[in-house]
Amino acid sequence: MNNLHLGTLLLGALLFAVPAAAPLSAAEEAEHPVFINADEMKWDSAPPGLPAGAKATVVYGDPHKPGPFVVRLMTPAGYKIMPHWHTRAENLTVISGALYLGGGDSFDYSKAHALKPGGYHYLPARMHHFAFTDMPTVVQIHGEGPFDINYVRQSDDPRGQVR
Template sequence: MPRRLIALAFVLAGANTAIADDMKMPINSGDLKWGPAPPALPKGAEIAVLSGDPSKDGPFVLRLKMPSGYKVPAHNHPTDESATVISGNFHIGMGDKFDESKAIELTAGGYAEAPAKMNHYGWVSSPSVVQLHGQGPFAITYVNPADDPSKQ
């Protein structure tokens, strides 16, 4: 029996080495490269891509830095979206209309998921950073087409 455990340990050690070899370069938050958010999002936010390419098929991880008062009108995505508050806060509500009374405030460490095609909206009441991850290509469809900043 002990020989089997030793053999298993070597197999697992080899698997862990393979995973470590595939690991992306670690990065600290101070080293992120920030740039303007794409035109599909309201002006004022900045974005940093941590992993993947949100414009292509495949998984991605990005961070969105938003100034106090930044709002994203009701919208949905063709794929699931997950969000984690890194700093500050993020108010998120589900529904077709922006309604602050029906939202929940997430603070640093808070997490939310929006399934594909689920209408939701959000805003921050302090300077905030939210990490988004999902399956690309990233797309956003506003419930009210007049809210789409890329069309204005």
């Protein structure tokens, strides 16, 4: 057996022998792979920039710092995020449920596009958009941090509202 084939076999065995791990610190991220199953994710209330009722988990990185990140957002049925924008581009994949996304400065159900499980959406930086669900939904968002959310109308920003 040649060394290349033996090395490939050992690497494959090692990958299957390593247990799933929680996300690593920013310093460790670049040096180690991350393995995490859905049932190992720790969910908490979504950050105050989002309406109350959703849960969030950081899968990889730190969305508040420069660098790559992956987060998941779990929303109840009837969840709405009013028109807003982000300083950086947003990549979104629906894991379960359905997410409806529309563009512009006004929330308009009729202008939304439905994304089903496995559906993907790319949104350029600073593009105004809104979102809602009609069933419990989980989405994965990834991009380059720092991630922010800026509401088109200040009155729609939940950070100034009692939760």
